Amino acid sequence: MIVCYAAGDGLGHLTRLRAVLHTLRVDGPVTVVTSSPFADDPRVTGDWKIVPSLEGIDADEVFVDAFPAGLKGELARVPSGARLTHLARLLRWDAYKPLLPADPLRFDRTFVLEPLAPAHHSYLRDVSAELSPLVLVDPPAEPIDVDxxxxxxxxxxxxxxxxxxxxxxxxxxxxxxxxxxxxxxxxxxxxxxxxxxxxxxxxxxxxxxxxxxxxxxxxxxxxxxxxxxxxxxxxxxxxxxxxxxxxxxxxxxxxxxxxxxxxxxxxxxxxxxxxxxxxxx
CATH class of the missing domain: 3.40.50 (Rossmann fold)
Incomplete structure (x- = not known):
């Protein structure tokens, strides 16, 4: 089972996850840890299972979106035995760095979705077994055509x-x-x-x-x-x-x-x- 940790109150994390899962051609059930109110919209989350935390969850792979230690530095452990994948986007690294735990998560792979600050990129290189760019492709959708x-x-x-x-x-x-x-x-x-x-x-x-x-x-x-x-x-x-x-x-x-x-x-x-x-x- 795929579990995605998408801390944040907006729509962007869920939209990015849709694109990542489509790009990587992920099949099978998906569970998303999020508190976003947009998770209630079936147009956004489809058949994903939405849960409030990682507690009690078994997973084959855990995707951690945007923040390598969670939104507030709260993510220190993940389900045992799961492959850990990070989805990296641009952060204000000087503001986020103080939130990192002393014993950070180690990622099996990190996908860099856009250019990062040098210090951010260097940190992820140190905590990731693999670090590579990923160009996202969104699921097919009808265009929004207005005058x-x-x-x-x-x-x-x-x-x-x-x-x-x-x-x-x-x-x-x-x-x-x-x-x-x-x-x-x-x-x-x-x-x-x-x-x-x-x-x-x-x-x-x-x-x-x-x-x-x-x-x-x-x-x-x-x-x-x-x-x-x-x-x-x-x-x-x-x-x-x-x-x-x-x-x-x-x-x-x-x-x-x-x-x-x-x-x-x-x-x-x-x-x-x-x-x-x-x-x-």
Whole structure:
């Protein structure tokens, strides 16, 4: 049996797991340890068994997503005899490193899903028998085809409103008035009435009528919309452990992205590592 440890309250961990399991062609039952409210959505988790902890679980293999010792450094033991696989994405390593236990987990293999900070990469090389990149492929899905601009975010509501405001500011600067559709699990209070709302999952790929894509700079958004980089605009948000600003800068450097607001979006102060750790991707 495959067990996946996906600590975090967002949708990103579960979306990444879907892609990993599809890419590796994992067959058989899957159990996921998560507290994410999105685990209740069958579009996201399908036939996975959702449990609150690893306690009492037997497994052939355990996948540890994103955080090599869990979200708060709580993961020190895994089921005996299980192969241990880590899924590594970019972290704010200086903030996460103090959470590592004195006796860290040792991984049979680590898949690097995007470039890491040098110190992060060095740590994983020391605790992993195998370290290799993995390019993810998502399960097949129908495109999201809407007219005009597509804004994608799973919350919280305040960030969703910021993304919509960002899109409207871009449109105003460019002198255009495109229809805008927000793809989000819920329609946030305060959304402009002219903005349509669509509860759709997965939210990629865009259909042929989509002219612009606006998202935050979470792992999945940057990865999934990479083929549409010329129409993708990113607004990174501060996270306690995920480095959206570095990820956004890398994405902007990979291809044309004439963003009229890129130079005036400041980098907000990072949350303190001891605060509520939101890591939605």
């Amino acid at each position: 005009g601009w597509l804004i994608v975010h799973s919350g919280p509501d305040a960030e969703t409103r910021e993304l919509v405001a960002y899109a409207r500011d871009m449109a105003s600067i460019e002198g255009v008035h495109p229809p805008m559709t927000l793809v989000s699990p819920r329609r946030p209070d305060g959304l402009p009435p002219e903005a349509a709302h669509l509860d759709a999952y997965p939210a990629c790929a865009p259909g042929p009528n989509v002219e612009r894509i606006v998202t935050a700079a979470g792992f999945n958004a940057v990865r999934q919309f990479a083929p549409w980089r010329d129409i993708h605009r990113l607004m990174p948000f501060p996270r306690s452990l995920d480095d959206q600003f570095t990820r956004a800068a890398r994405a902007r450097a990979t291809g044309p992205s004439p963003d009229p607001l890129a130079g005036i979006i400041s980098r907000p102060s990072m949350p303190r590592p001891g605060g509520r750790p939101r890591n939605s991707a």
